[in-house]
Amino acid sequence: MLTQLLTQDEIVQLGRLVGxxxxxxxxxxxxxxxxxxxxxAALTLVLRQMGKEVTAIAPNNFPLFLQWxxxxxxxxxxxxxxxxxxxxxxxxxxVVMLDFNTPMRMTELLANKVLALEVPMLMIDHHIDPxxxxxxxxxxxxxxSTCELLLRVMLDMGWTxxxxxxVATAIYAGMMTDTGNFSYASNRPExxxxxxxxxxxxxxxxxxxxxxxxxxxxxxxxxxGYLLYVKMEVMAxxxxxxxxxxxxxxxxxxTKNGATEGFVNMPLEMEGMRLSIFLRxxxxxxxxxxxxxxxxxxxxxxxxxxxxxxxxxxxxxSGGSLxxxxxxxxxxxxxxxxxxxxxxxx
Numbered sequence: 001m002l003t004q005l006l007t008q009d010e011i012v013q014l015g016r017l018v019g020x021x022x023x024x025x026x027x028x029x030x031x032x033x034x035x036x037x038x039x040x041a042a043l044t045l046v047l048r049q050m051g052k053e054v055t056a057i058a059p060n061n062f063p064l065f066l067q068w069x070x071x072x073x074x075x076x077x078x079x080x081x082x083x084x085x086x087x088x089x090x091x092x093x094x095v096v097m098l099d100f101n102t103p104m105r106m107t108e109l110l111a112n113k114v115l116a117l118e119v120p121m122l123m124i125d126h127h128i129d130p131x132x133x134x135x136x137x138x139x140x141x142x143x144x145s146t147c148e149l150l151l152r153v154m155l156d157m158g159w160t161x162x163x164x165x166x167v168a169t170a171i172y173a174g175m176m177t178d179t180g181n182f183s184y185a186s187n188r189p190e191x192x193x194x195x196x197x198x199x200x201x202x203x204x205x206x207x208x209x210x211x212x213x214x215x216x217x218x219x220x221x222x223x224x225g226y227l228l229y230v231k232m233e234v235m236a237x238x239x240x241x242x243x244x245x246x247x248x249x250x251x252x253x254x255t256k257n258g259a260t261e262g263f264v265n266m267p268l269e270m271e272g273m274r275l276s277i278f279l280r281x282x283x284x285x286x287x288x289x290x291x292x293x294x295x296x297x298x299x300x301x302x303x304x305x306x307x308x309x310x311x312x313x314x315x316x317x318s319g320g321s322l323x324x325x326x327x328x329x330x331x332x333x334x335x336x337x338x339x340x341x342x343x344x345x346x
Contacts, residue, residue: 002197010138011157027096028099030107032058033178034069034178038069038147039174041056044056060078063261068211071170078106097121099126125146145174145178168203169208184294184316223255227249231249235337244329257283265294275294287323289324291329292319296316299340302314308336
């Protein structure tokens with residue numbers, strides 16, 4: 001039995017915020033993943049059933065394998081549809097931030113636009129250290145995903161009548177993708193109680209899996225093979241693998257932004273690996289290296305990313321960024337591994 005997560009005060013505040021709103025704008029973070037798109041889609045559908053006008057905005061485009069999620073095709077792109085984004089913001093009387101803990105994860109331009117608004121803001125997120133900018137912040141880092149948190153919010157608010165198969169599909173997709181198909185950050189029994197509840201709505205979890213993992217291009221597979229065969233560096237003594245990718249390499253295989261989703265998980269399939277690091281050049285900002293890390297067991301990716309990569313996240317799945325060349329970033333990685341060598345060798 002899923003217990004109540006929200007306090008009584010949070011239930012009252014959230015009920016008031018939603019009840020008073022007519023036009024709601026939802027935001028997710030830059031380079032949206034399944035949890036970001038899934039939580040926006042689910043909340044869009046829930047609020048529309050309540051009679052609200054809802055606009056969902058992503059800072060930039062997201063991968064093809066997420067575009068089948070209900071309402072994903074309606075998401076405005078902040079880096080392309082400026083007029084429609086500005087119009088929606090000008091009419092909003094509630095802004096909801098989903099799956100990120102600070103407005104700078106949207107992009108500086110969007111963050112400045114949102115922070116200039118004189119409307120209530122709500123944050124629903126599962127990352128640590130949320131910025132204190134919203135009238136109400138529902139932050140639960142112990143949740144496996146923002147989608148799991150959103151489901152718990154729905155239960156506590158008595159919104160179960162809005163848990164349609166479409167809403168459940170979006171929530172399940174977010175939970176599944178943010179846990180690597182429940183291979184990490186998913187040991188809590190409550191997660192599977194939540195899945196059981198979603199299944200009662202009639203969703204097809206096998207089809208959701210296929211929609212996410214069986215819709216890739218030939219270019220993605222050839223890029224993956226190239227990175228694993230040519231670019232992967234395995235440091236067996238540290239139980240670690242490092243993969244690097246430049247934009248030139250990405251374009252050589254004719255892949256779009258988001259095509260490398262899940263690549264960082266691949267080295268952990270090798271026997272004895274405890275940590276995988278993926279460095280890739282940002283597709284839009286020259287001189288910026290994106291860092292993704294995944295680990296198994298007790299190795300703290302979040303500590304590694306906080307100390308060396310200007311980032312953070314969850315124990316087994318974290319990220320960050322570095323403003324430098326790829327070779328300089330590789331050197332930072334090796335320094336970081338030397339610092340954490342004792343924990344990696346344990």
